[in-house]
Amino acid sequence: MLIATWNVNSVNARMGHLLVWLQARQPDVVCLQETKTVDDAFPRAAIEEAGYHVAVHGQKSYNGVAILAKTPIEDVQRGMGDQVLDVQARLLAGTVSGVRILSAYVPNGASLKDEKCLYKVAWLSGLRAHLDERYSPDDPLVVAGDFNVAPRDVDIAEPQKWHKTVLAHPSMREAFARVTDFDLVDVYAAHHPQGGNYSWWDYRTASYERGVGGLRIDGILATAKVSGRAISAHIDHQERAKERPSDHVPVLMRLVAEPTRETSDR
C-alpha cells in the first residue's frame, strides 16, 4: 500500500502533472493540499477516470484539501469541528481500507510577528485537540500534508537562514511537536535520520533551479499501527524539475500489505 501527500498549489493548474504522476506512481492513497478551488470546480471526473475515488473539501481561491484513493473513501469528515478554525478549508478525513486518513494543510503563518502566525499556532493546537477528541493513539491513523514546519535541521539545506522564520522557528517546531506528541511517528524522518532531502523550494529565489536550498515541510505522520507497517519513505523530487511545477513535491510511504502480528514470535 502506497500512501502519498502532495501540495499541488492549485489542482486545476497541476492536472497535467498530477495525472501523469498518478499513472506512473499508482499510489493507493493521495492527500492533496492547496487545491484552490470550490468543490464544484474540482476536476473530479478526470481523476475518477484515472481510477480513483475522490473526496474534496475546498473553497474559492485559497486552501483546499482532498483525498484520492483506489478503494472507496468512507466516513468523510470536513474540518475539525471548530467554528473558527474551519472557516478555512484545511482538513479532510476519510477511511480507506481500514486506515483513517487526514489530509492536512497547516497555515503558513506568513511571519513571526504576523497575526497569521497566531492562527497557525491555534490551528495546530486545534488539530491536537481534535485528535484527542476523536481518535486514540491505538487507532490506525495517518495525518499527511503540508505542515509548513521543517521538524529537524537536517530537513533544511540552510538551517541558519530559516530558524527565524515561521517554517523553522523553535516556537513553530514546538507547536508542531504538540501534534506529534499525540503519539505520531514522522515516517519520513524515521526512515531518513540523515535528512538532506526536501519537499519545497521557494519559487521566488529559484533555489531549486540553482541547486541550493529547500526544506522538507511536507510529511506523513502515523500511529504505531501504521508506522509499524511502513517499509520505506520517499520524496519525488523530480516533480520539481518539470515545467510549471508546484513549489512542493510528493512525499510517500509504502506499507506492507498486511498488518504485522505483534505476537508472531510467540
Place this chain on the structure above:
DNA sequence: ATGGTTGCTTAGCAA
C-alpha cells in the same frame, strides 16, 4: 530591509 515567482482573480492577496 526588500524582493524575487506563481496562482487566482483581475489589484491585490497568499504563499
